[in-house]
Amino acid sequence: MTIVLGIETSCDETGVGLVQDGVLLGDALASSMDEHARYGGVVPEIAARAHLEAMVPTVRRALDNAGIGLDDVGAVAVTAGPGLATALHIGVAAAKAYALALDVPLYGVHHLAGHAAADTLEHGPLPDRSVALIVSGGHTSLLFVRDLVRTPIVHLSDTFDDAAGEAFDKVARLIGLPYPGGPSIDRAARDGDPAAVRFPRPLTGPNDPPLGFSFSGLKTAVARYVEKGDDPGVSTADIAASFQEAVADTLVGKALRACRDSDVDTLVIVGGVAANSRVRSLAQERCAAAGIELRVPPMRLCTDNGAMIAAIGDLLVRDGAAPSAPDFSAVPTVELTSAQLGLT
Ligand code: KG4
Numbered sequence: 372m373t374i375v376l377g378i379e380t381s382c383d384e385t386g387v388g389l390v391q392d393g394v395l396l397g398d399a400l401a402s403s404m405d406e407h408a409r410y411g412g413v414v415p416e417i418a419a420r421a422h423l424e425a426m427v428p429t430v431r432r433a434l435d436n437a438g439i440g441l442d443d444v445g446a447v448a449v450t451a452g453p454g455l456a457t458a459l460h461i462g463v464a465a466a467k468a469y470a471l472a473l474d475v476p477l478y479g480v481h482h483l484a485g486h487a488a489a490d491t492l493e494h495g496p497l498p499d500r501s502v503a504l505i506v507s508g509g510h511t512s513l514l515f516v517r518d519l520v521r522t523p524i525v526h527l528s529d530t531f532d533d534a535a536g537e538a539f540d541k542v543a544r545l546i547g548l549p550y551p552g553g554p555s556i557d558r559a560a561r562d563g564d565p566a567a568v569r570f571p572r573p574l575t576g577p578n579d580p581p582l583g584f585s586f587s588g589l590k591t592a593v594a595r596y597v598e599k600g601d602d603p604g605v606s607t608a609d610i611a612a613s614f615q616e617a618v619a620d621t622l623v624g625k626a627l628r629a630c631r632d633s634d635v636d637t638l639v640i641v642g643g644v645a646a647n648s649r650v651r652s653l654a655q656e657r658c659a660a661a662g663i664e665l666r667v668p669p670m671r672l673c674t675d676n677g678a679m680i681a682a683i684g685d686l687l688v689r690d691g692a693a694p695s696a697p698d699f700s701a702v703p704t705v706e707l708t709s710a711q712l713g714l715t
């Protein structure tokens with residue numbers, strides 16, 4: 372069975388994972404997050420340089436963690452998009468170098484397919500039909516998924532504006548919590564009252580698209596609330612908890628609606644925001660009540676990592692997919708319809 376080396380560099384994490392036949396053998400992660408914190412967001416040039424510095428040591432750590440050598444690697448998978456162009460280029464160039472040196476096939480893969488594949492490392496193969504809610508810093512989508520690698524992935528909806536993670540990051544800044552905003556709000560919300568402020572649940576009215584997402588209005592509602600500043604009994608923790616509740620309520624409500632509409636009984640929630648404690652607990656509650664099986668990867672596999680890229684590479688290899696073309700490039704923007712990129 373082939374051991375797949377997965378490389379992820381789409382944003383600020385240099386992730387390397389090793390997967391064989393659906394099993395995670397080992398992985399390693401380096402993050403440049405601290406270098407971006409003072410700018411309040413990821414600076415692409417800084418991320419790219421950090422990837423370049425971290426790449427070889429992180430591959431080495433992942434191999435050590437798995438207890439194997441580079442010669443044991445039988446295929447390489449790399450995030451070809453979407454993501455920051457300069458950051459993606461480092462990963463793609465490194466992956467080409469490793470594949471060429473080892474004389475093994477190379478697969479350019481879609482970052483979001485990797486997020487979905489992360490769950491299979493924990494819970495095994497996906498069922499025949501499922502709905503996936505992908506919630507990350509750049510994307511918020513509901514997808515109808517079959518096997519992930521052979522049958523085209525169908526978009527049921529995509530956010531009209533901000534992604535859920537982006538809303539977490541922007542709202543954190545508004546209420547004075549540090550970057551990255553998602554984990555900061557999650558932490559602050561533990562001491563807050565989620566019912567303190569009734570923030571809007573976007574696009575949940577009778578005339579709204581039932582699966583549509585939009586988070587920029589919710590962000591504005593928090594900004595207005597903070598500007599008014601005339602509610603002395605309400606703390607930052609209360610605002611964080613109330614905002615988090617509005618996001619979780621909206622995401623989970625729409626995801627369950629998508630399951631009902633598609634007559635599907637498995638919901639998979641993946642991406643950085645799937646690490647949110649309230650999204651996880653509310654999804655658990657409502658899925659149990661609705662008789663829907665919920666699959667969410669362990670927290671460390673929700674945010675960007677290399678294991679998820681090795682996981683989707685492993686699925687492609689086992690499906691007999693042809694390698695990507697040797698001249699494939701990074702694609703900063705690309706919709707997820709197919710797990711593999713770089714086919715000519
Ligand atoms: O999937 P990811 O690591 O990178 C992208 O592909 O975008 O997602 C990053 C996003 C960021 O916006 C971050 O604030 C959010 O996921 N995030 C969270 C949590 N952990 C990360 N949002 C809410 N709660 C969390 N615990």
Ligand code: ZN
Nearest residue numbers: 507643674675
């Ligand atoms: Zn991601």
